[in-house]
Amino acid sequence: MRRQILHQCIWAICAFGKPAAYEPVLKWLYQLFGTTQGKYMSKNKLYIPSRRGFLGLMAGGAALATATQPGQAAKVKTKAKIVILGAGSGGLGMANRLANRLDGANITVIDGKKEHWYQPGQTLIGIGLRKAGYSVSKNTDWMPDSADFIQEYVAEIDPDGKSVTTASGKKVKYDYLIVAMGVILDWEKIEGFDVDMIGKKDSGIACCFAGPHLAEKSA
Secondary structure, rough: HHHHHHHHHHHHOOOOOOOOHHHHHHHHHHHHOOOHHHHHOOOOOOOOOOOOHHHHHHHHHHHHHHHHOOOOOEEEEOOOOEEEEEEOOOHHHHHHHHHHHHEEEEEEEEEOOOOOEEEEHHHHHHHHOOHHHHHHHEHOOOOOOEEEEEOOEEEEEOOOOEEEEEOOOOOEOOOOOEEEEOOOHHHHHHOOOOOHOOOOOOOOOOOOOOHHHHHHHHH
């Protein structure tokens, strides 16, 4: 086992650049693993594999890994009507997953927002590493081609009638309903706080989750 680990270290070190430049490191590895002669030493000369040999080994390993990967499962045929409420990461993630796994399903995503905010990216905006536009895109950019998008807010869910009513009064029937509308940030519950205070120098208040533009002000 020790020799196998040592051999892997040698291949990794000599993968790029001139192997002779790594001779001090290789000597240290030999001493660390207690191997100073025999397989890795010949007439007091270090055994250093070639870069071509390393790349060949890597190519062979990649081919073997590809050959042993299981094939993608066949799609499930269905005529189910699936409605997803919310076009955030959860809703769009489910829409794409279902579109890839189902054949013939009617998938509808409902959300009143046009923009998609990637909230994990807002932490980078809040500390000044990215600008506000970094986490902003369109919901349609991530929508699967086979799904329908209704850009309206939901006003009512009727579980008994298996239908959803939008703010304009449009009724959408479903067989399966996925609710992924996220959370509501109720700032008014915080005594003495107002969203307009975020990012102002005299307030000392910063927040990454009030939106990308307020996150940028917090930096």
